Amino acid sequence: MDAEQLKKLVIDSLEDVKGREIVALDIREMSGVTDFMVVCSGTSNRHVKSLAHNVWVEVKKRGIVPLGMEGEDTGDWVLVDLGDVVVHxxxxxxxxxxxxxRLWQVPVPGSDED
Structure with a gap:
């Protein structure tokens, strides 16, 4: 599965359990570590944990081995590292x-940000 397909699977997995304000950031030009960051909000600690867990389960169903998950103990911010896609x-x-x-925003040439 390529990075674009993995990104779509992640977004679908988040939408399945009512993730809010899902944003996919293409950071291929900015980082050699990952291709995409997907950022999503949950409504409570339990919801945040549930969203991250659903991503983990859905990618494993498709034979993808996640590299790790951090933050599930508190549930304020859970990171799921899938290699080509990192989910926050x-x-x-x-x-x-x-x-x-904002931190990972790609500056537009000629804008005030570059």
Missing amino acids: VMLPEARLFYDLE
Whole structure:
């Protein structure tokens, strides 16, 4: 499964359990570590854990071995590392505080950000 297909599987898995504000960031030009970051919000610690767990289960069903999962003990922010896709499932407060979308935003040539 290529990175685009894996990204779609992740997004579908998050949507299946009502993930909120799902954003996929293409960071291939910015990082050699992963191709995509998917960021999603959950409504509670339990929901965040459930979202991350569903991603884990769905990729394993398709024969993909996740590299790891961190943060499931607290559930404020759970990271699922799938190699080509890294998934961040966060409570809205954590998402706002860490602002990963802005951090990994690709600057547009000629804009004030480059």
